[in-house]
Amino acid sequence: MGHAEQLVPLNWYIVLSTFLFCIGVMGVLFRRNAIIILMCIEIMLNSVNLLLVSFSAYSGNSDGQVFVFFIMVVAAAEVAVGLALMMSIYRNIGSTDIDVLNKLKW
Amino acid sequence: MSQLIFYILSAMTIASALVVVFSKHPMYSVLSLVVCFFTIAGHYILLNAQFLAITHIIVYAGAIMVLFLFVVMLLNLNRESEPHKSGKLKFAATISAGMLFLILIAAMKSTTLEPFSFPPPSTNGMIQHVGQRLFTDYLLPFEISSILFLSAMIGAVVLAKKEKH
Numbered sequence: 001m002g003h004a005e006q007l008v009p010l011n012w013y014i015v016l017s018t019f020l021f022c023i024g025v026m027g028v029l030f031r032r033n034a035i036i037i038l039m040c041i042e043i044m045l046n047s048v049n050l051l052l053v054s055f056s057a058y059s060g061n062s063d064g065q066v067f068v069f070f071i072m073v074v075a076a077a078e079v080a081v082g083l084a085l086m087m088s089i090y091r092n093i094g095s096t097d098i099d100v101l102n103k104l105k106w
Numbered sequence: 107m108s109q110l111i112f113y114i115l116s117a118m119t120i121a122s123a124l125v126v127v128f129s130k131h132p133m134y135s136v137l138s139l140v141v142c143f144f145t146i147a148g149h150y151i152l153l154n155a156q157f158l159a160i161t162h163i164i165v166y167a168g169a170i171m172v173l174f175l176f177v178v179m180l181l182n183l184n185r186e187s188e189p190h191k192s193g194k195l196k197f198a199a200t201i202s203a204g205m206l207f208l209i210l211i212a213a214m215k216s217t218t219l220e221p222f223s224f225p226p227p228s229t230n231g232m233i234q235h236v237g238q239r240l241f242t243d244y245l246l247p248f249e250i251s252s253i254l255f256l257s258a259m260i261g262a263v264v265l266a267k268k269e270k271h
Contacts, residue, residue: 018207022203023120025206027126030196032190033183033188035178039139057153062236062239070244072161083262087180
């Protein structure tokens with residue numbers, strides 16, 4: 001098994017995670033539903049995780065995987081707080097449309 | 107063989123991520139994000155990071171996506187209530203994301219990577235090794251992250267609680 005997975009070049013992983021990151025950026029710019037925007041932020045975090053894991057695997061150093069572990073911790077906390085915010089926004093305004101949330105707009 | 111698996115997994119990852127962005131129905135977005143997370147876990151297994159693959163499935167597909175699903179169902183979001191940006195803004199968003207992709211790829215092309223061409227067969231991703239690192243070199247951040255979790259939990263409860271009128 002050890003030899004079979006030595007065939008994928010590192011560059012492909014870089015291109016893949018760059019593409020995923022750009023999809024996340026596009027989703028943040030593209031959508032107006034705040035929950036979908038949170039999901040696109042998750043995609044961006046995951047693309048960075050994938051890049052860290054691939055660099056860690058290809059350099060034979062497990063530091064990157066520990067960092068990914070901590071990123072997962074922060075992502076879980078972020079989603080919990082973000083969705084709680086969405087709930088209270090929805091309760092007060094009746095919508096999760098980000099164009100309605102313009103009270104802080106200059 | 108592993109190239110073929112990589113191709114299939116990448117195609118599924120990208121397709122499901124695109125469905126997340128373009129789907130009209132929020133529920134479909136959530137479900138395809140679950141697929142996206144599972145394929146990323148497959149990438150981790152392909153990269154010999156078994157511990158992270160399992161943690162990824164448990165944390166993302168198990169906990170975070172259930173939270174998202176519950177919120178989408180609680181708020182009763184559906185196709186009719188889904189707000190849309192104007193066509194001009196959508197076009198601008200696509201163009202700017204594509205340009206970001208081009209810039210990042212160009213930057214990647216102009217750098218010279220260290221020639222770690224192929225991964226050495228290692229046990230780095232096994233739970234034994236990662237756990238040892240986590241409890242020796244990274245003990246303090248590990249403990250601090252538990253405090254972060256506690257505060258996030260309290261914050262979420264306080265924020266989502268119904269206000270008394």
